[in-house]
Amino acid sequence: MIVLKIGGNVINNPATLHEALDYFASLIEPAVLVHGGGRRANQVLSAMGQEPVLIDGRRITDQATLEIVTMVYAGLLNKDIVAQLQSRGCNAIGLSGADGNAIQATKRPVDTIDYGFAGDVTAVNVALLDALLRLGMQPVLCPITHDLRGQLLNTNADTIATETAAALAGHGHSVRLQYCFELPGVLTQLDDPSTMIEELSESRYTSLREDGTIAGGMLPKLDNAFRALHAGAKDVRIGSLAELRRGGGTSCVAG
């Protein structure tokens, strides 16, 4: 089983989105697609006179922002992706975490920062995903969750992919997790694709993190990747679509 996560830079460019959907539709094994869309959300926020507020790459989600990300992730992007997959003969079904109680979350507690309506995943409904896959449908998850008390919550899409892969692995599935983004993989020099790390062990990650070689947005992504690995995912990769298609990109490995 494959869990494929596509990021905002892949979605925002029609050409790369089409390639990613071609790839997903071509998969023979059961597959779950997870998408973000923060860049498009920022565009709509701006068009509606709201300013995106992010701290360390994490969005501060007030009520107006929650409504807009729900519109963009669960509406605009999710349905466009589903319709495009359907046109490729892939029987996609779009889900927010609220749909069929697919992904339950809890509002992030306020510590030093109040993230507002941000959700931390508490449960992934594997029985639902299994049932939909058995019916021949491919779930397409957007990063909106709910707390089962009527509140929608905004959740990081990498985290959705990670927790979904972890939950599927925990229920006996052999899971391959792929984070598709705009770079070929994890690079030691951001401007030089030839510095891509093919196999990244957790111990090497720790040292590259400590010496500052890996920094910024790669850190939460790699934390997610190793979390999925520990939870039992068989193969965890980060890379561009071209790399992932040929089994490349950066493979995260134990040790």
Add this chain to the structure above:
Amino acid sequence: MIVLKIGGNVINNPATLHEALDYFASLIEPAVLVHGGGRRANQVLSAMGQEPVLIDGRRITDQATLEIVTMVYAGLLNKDIVAQLQSRGCNAIGLSGADGNAIQATKRPVDTIDYGFAGDVTAVNVALLDALLRLGMQPVLCPITHDLRGQLLNTNADTIATETAAALAGHGHSVRLQYCFELPGVLTQLDDPSTMIEELSESRYTSLREDGTIAGGMLPKLDNAFRALHAGAKDVRIGSLAELRRGGGTSCVAG
């Protein structure tokens, strides 16, 4: 089986929306909810600098409008409704027509008026609805369809409810169809609730239409109601939530 359609005036008021969701969640039989949301879509259109364009109550859907109604119907409203139903113990699953190919449509041909990305329903996926109901889920349909070639389309919510009820009836289900709106039922004098018609036969409808007693937005609604009746729906009613709850409202009958 019940197909319940709730209109924009019901959705736009939190109190009436909560009542409608209480009612839907309390249904013991398998049930499908269909919602509109045109008023909220108009608010978001205005906030984004677009002017809603409607001819005879039907929306002209250009590309920008399609994106906004997809955001509002499939995102904002559908997910809020699903989350609220989930909090009531109702295992709702929100669907656009693209999801699982639930409702297929064709772009309305241009005659004298070009409605843009408006969809006329061509097929309702009864096998999907049956499968979801068997899994204990209650489908919540928003009025966005697709053409199976990657194009999303905007479709009238009354029509979605009608075609869904007709398709379910055509597959052997005993279907009750309820259109919930802000009036107690079909009135012969709009300002006087005591003029509600309890049983409206098609012949009486025809004469009330010809003499102008019934006009405007009630006409497409009643055309839809009688279409569902002809297609085999057992009980077709139009009314307020209070009326529908007690088995009241206007009952459309053959003859």
